[in-house]
Amino acid sequence: MELRVETDARTTTVDVTDRVADAISPDCDTGTCTVFVEHTTAALAIQENEPRLREDIEGFLADLVPDEGHAHDRLDNNADAHLRATILGPSVSVPIRDGSLALGTWQSILLVECDGPRTRRLSLTVLEG
Numbered sequence: 001m002e003l004r005v006e007t008d009a010r011t012t013t014v015d016v017t018d019r020v021a022d023a024i025s026p027d028c029d030t031g032t033c034t035v036f037v038e039h040t041t042a043a044l045a046i047q048e049n050e051p052r053l054r055e056d057i058e059g060f061l062a063d064l065v066p067d068e069g070h071a072h073d074r075l076d077n078n079a080d081a082h083l084r085a086t087i088l089g090p091s092v093s094v095p096i097r098d099g100s101l102a103l104g105t106w107q108s109i110l111l112v113e114c115d116g117p118r119t120r121r122l123s124l125t126v127l128e129g
C-alpha cells in the first residue's frame with residue numbers, strides 16, 4: 001500500500017506514525033512493517049517527536065553536509081538534499097505485535113524532508129509471521 005505525505009518546507013520532519021499505524025490491517029497480529037520512501041532527497045528515521053529534537057535533527061544534517069559546493073549541483077542544485085537523505089536511508093522496519101506497531105514509548109516514524117516542499121510517496125510492506 002502507499003501513502004502520500006505533503007511537506008511544507010525545504011527541510012522539515014513529518015511524523016507519519018499514525019498514518020502508518022492506520023494503514024496496517026487489524027488482521028495482521030504479528031509481523032514486520034517496512035516503510036520505504038520512494039525518493040532520493042527524503043529519508044525516514046525512528047526518533048522522538050519532540051519539536052526541539054526535530055529542529056536539532058535538521059540542524060545536525062545541515063552541519064554534516066554543506067549547502068553548496070557539490071558536483072551534482074551543476075545538474076539540479078540539490079546535492080545537499082541527496083547527501084543528507086543518504087546519511088539516514090530510505091526505509092525503516094517496525095515490528096507488529098498484537099495488531100499494532102511495537103514502537104517504544106518515545107519512538108515515532110519521522111519522514112525527513114531534505115528538498116521540499118513536495119508530495120512524498122511512502123510504500124508500506126507488511127510481512128506477517
Ligand code: ZN
Pocket residue numbers: 072076077078079082
Ligand atoms: Zn538532484
